[in-house]
Amino acid sequence: MSEARLDLGWVRVFEAVGRLGSLTAAAQELGLSQPAVSYTVRTLEQLLGATLLERGHRGSALSPAGERLHRAARAAVAELDAGARAVRRMSRRPVVRLFTDYGFASFWMMPRVAQFRQVRPDTEVHIIASAAADPGADEAEDVAVLFGARTDFGAGATQLFEERVFPVCSPHFAARHGLGENPDAAPGRLAGLPLLHLDSTPHPRWFTWRDWFAALDLAREPGAGDLSLNTYGLVVQAAIADQGVALGWAGLIDGALADGTLVAVGPALARPESGYWVRPGPEPSGPARELIDWILGEA
Template structure:
């Protein structure tokens, strides 16, 4: 026996009646007459061959079959409404979703994004930040800025900031624990470690000390944190010496809240890369071109 597809328009009427527990209340909410809502519900029950409501003097409540259908109808109405809101918002203002890590979002992008918004007030920017940068999310972002080597990314990725890292700390910490002019002195100080992934793409303290022939391991005075903004906050709170990346700690060095206390390690083939979108003419391309220009201006 062939069944005719259900008229999905009646599901909104049914969802309102089930949610409000009253056909009259559903009619008021939908801007319909009470007889019109009653007719729609009765027609739906006849089509399904089951009673969806138990009617009484105090109103109507969902039957067991009605409860089952209501769960599906409520989810469907909720999902459709969310999509419609998103489509309407996009029609009002183009949206660009950019994925990156917490460090880049906090210390490079946020101080600059206000300038982009002034230059492009018609483009809405959504920043999607994560502590995990091994791979960016697929499908729901338009562009990504990720840390790694060129071989980690698809062809066409553009290097924004080559990796250059050096020890930094707060001036007050340096006064208490300094001088920290030599790697051996830094090795004796409390260190702040960025431990956000088991296989980091960036330099760590072991790499920095190895460059100077020092085998320095974690000590009881060290502190490990899983996001770079937390490392920076710990440095500002004079909790220890951290590694500073060019492009991320520049503002703190410029205003004197952090000071550089050691030599840099440089990997010109590794750093922050911009993974460009396929659309070279839409709002994502406008944001990507602006990011490239801003990075070139910093160089």
């Protein structure tokens, strides 16, 4: 004669009891009363004709029969929970997390988010920006766009654009200080003007004003009129507000140059092996790969 099938309402209760080793702890985790959990286990023991828990003053331990049944319950709960998560994901719009720094988020990504939405209206992009986005950090992102050198990234990263900087300021500031009159004299003239510094880390990976002047064989120490700011967005805003001259990063500052908000007032300094890189997460989803392809196409 075939055996009667068990009602599976006990599975999650027994899995919690065996995992926690306590009827009371299992009840608290499941939001049930301790008597209800105890009744479920006793009923299961009666149906199976076997002792599943060895009860003691310090809790409950699984008997050999209980250990065998708990392995099956644990596997069933894990499989059911995984299936439920998958079904929930199917009913939601896919979300792609993009980890980057404030500069890239503000000046490159945000102006283009609407364009990506037109291409993939069913995908949400969550931009996670940080002032100290480290290329060596193990962030739990789907896609990362980070600044660094080629050696900072593995084979899976692709360079978007190289590091290339040049002095920029507002048109009014340039006119007031005669920066557009003689381009050859610009480096020496800039040495006597207020400079805007990006000062967000003790050991910057990017070009600084010291690097720019050194490349032109000029010495220039920070002056009393200089201003240091901890995000690139503030540096650009200060330049637009006639506060001084900033280093403009090609790829980030292009829009401000195109609309005339800022003007270039000196030669460029480039470092091809450095710049912004796009890096996929450990297991990129289909929408994440589509976002990567779109970013590469835009850049």
